Amino acid sequence: MSTEPLKPHSPVDFIRATVLADQETQRFDQRVHTRFPPEPNGHLHIGHAKSICLNFGIAKEFGGLCNLRLDDTNPTKEHMDYVQSIQEDVRWLGFDWGDRLYYASDYFESLYAFALTLIRKGKAYVDNLTAEELREYRGTLTEVGKESPHRNRSSEENLDLFSRMRAGEFTEGAYVLRAKIDMAAPNINMRDPALYRIRYVTHYRTGTAWCIYPTYDFAHPLSDALEGVTHSLCTLEFEDHRPLYDWVLRECEVSCHSQQLEFARLNLAHTVMSKRKLLQLVEEGQVQGWDDPRMPTIKGLQRRGYTPAAIRNFCERVGVAKRDSVIEMGLLEHAIREDLNHSAPRVMAVLHPLKVIIENFPEGQAEEVEAVNNPEDASQGTRPLMFSREIYIEQDDFRENPPKKFFRLSLGQEVRLRYAYIIRCNGVEKDEQTGAITLRCTYDPDTKRGGPQAGRKVKGTVHWVSASYALPIEIRLYEPLLMDSSDSSDEQSQNAQLQLNPRSLEILSSCWAEPSLRHATVGSRFQFERQGYFCVDPDSDDQKLVFNQTVSLRDTWAKIEKK
């Protein structure tokens, strides 16, 4: 990736506008330094992608830097596996943090020193109220809190107690270090918030070196300061933490005071975004795992066939603002179609096979026809395809009783086989037992590409595969995970059971593809002509290739037929 700054395109969002203004006023000596700070307690999802694109994007556009920081201050749910996964995903999305991979846990010693400073200044104290008492003392949204009886301990006593907290002399929850701010503050975050708590939990990096851990509110601003971050971008729910963020930096007297800016998190219709609900889907077995192609995780999108460029493009189109919003799936789908339309090689595959016998084509013979690999990109060339007496077409491409405007095959009608001949349907054979049908057709030998009647027009063109050369494949079709439109985080829907879409996965195990696909590698993407974009799934083996439908092609016929 080039380090050349790309100037932000105008019009610019409110965050970029702020960065621009700060640069003009020399607020941070013209420096621009951001960070992407996930907690390693889960896999990244498309919502994180928005933040990643924002943070890394701004750094790049303004000639600044963006750090990757693992915000690992709560050892209970964090794992090295997630750290690994996060790095893979950020890199996969196309971003580079250089040598600036940081961990909040690397700052534990510094953070402890800052806490001592606060205690000495009389700005923090050790409290031994129980969690329940603490809640009572905090007051409510409409009632002020009251001061803890331990609020005015001497610095000496606090220092002693705090060092003993660190030394492991107390049980979990017995003591906590609190900021001394204002128990009557209308902003509850300012009512003497906890800065350190005792946790006898092995931290995935620091092991048992610590039994006290800083809270987000204490660690985050200082981590930003320690890294020289100028613009600390986070989501809206941290808006009323900003006064505390600023308080910590002010009272700790650090030289670098980053500007926190809050933007609306990404919500996608018909899916969930919270780690809790995502985890629930995995644990309940509603999906195969974190990388299930239906999941909005980066791993899931990757397996589904999404490209980094499409996701970046999507994030750019979504924009950055403060208003709560729910983005339609259509925008994501547009982004991937746009990308794959230019890059993905075309190939023919039949999802729901219908056997067609070309009666005037000699038995046991085959003929080569030439197919274009990508009409959008001539450099992708052509490939040979085998045409034979027995072929498969899509069941949807034949109707015994065709509706009006049906341009496909029906009794007595003609259709073009893509890259091959025009055929006419002369008869339909029904199997008595199975009810399966076979079409009896004849082809017009003059209508091949380059043939004398090549230009003959028929209403429809249909994709096909040769029955004798076809490759059996499995195809997995996907629909949105949820019936309802969005991941709402209000109390009601948080407790409500997710309304899962029972048809989110459909497996088609008897599909046929042209043989050129035989050696397709896992992860490679294709357009199955007239169907959609598909990607080879890791479940594939030597026996059978498995394809995930990334997204269907736009289907105007489906819309017409609905009417």
Add this chain to the structure above:
RNA sequence: UGGGGGAUCGUCUAAUGGUAGGACGUCAGAUUCUGGUUCUGAUUGUGGGGGUUCAACUCCUCCUCCCCCAGCCA
């Protein structure tokens, strides 16, 4: 009804006192050996009431609705 945010086409998002624009979607047409792509056109919006102003999405005021906060989570 404490505090903090927010409300602009169906969905996102611009316009900081001066023509409400773009994208996605939708609808129509053209092109097309993909009912794909591409192209052309159309479509629809400032939450409500007052006020200031030559001029208001924008400023003032009242109202309505939505989101966030009472973890020793982030």
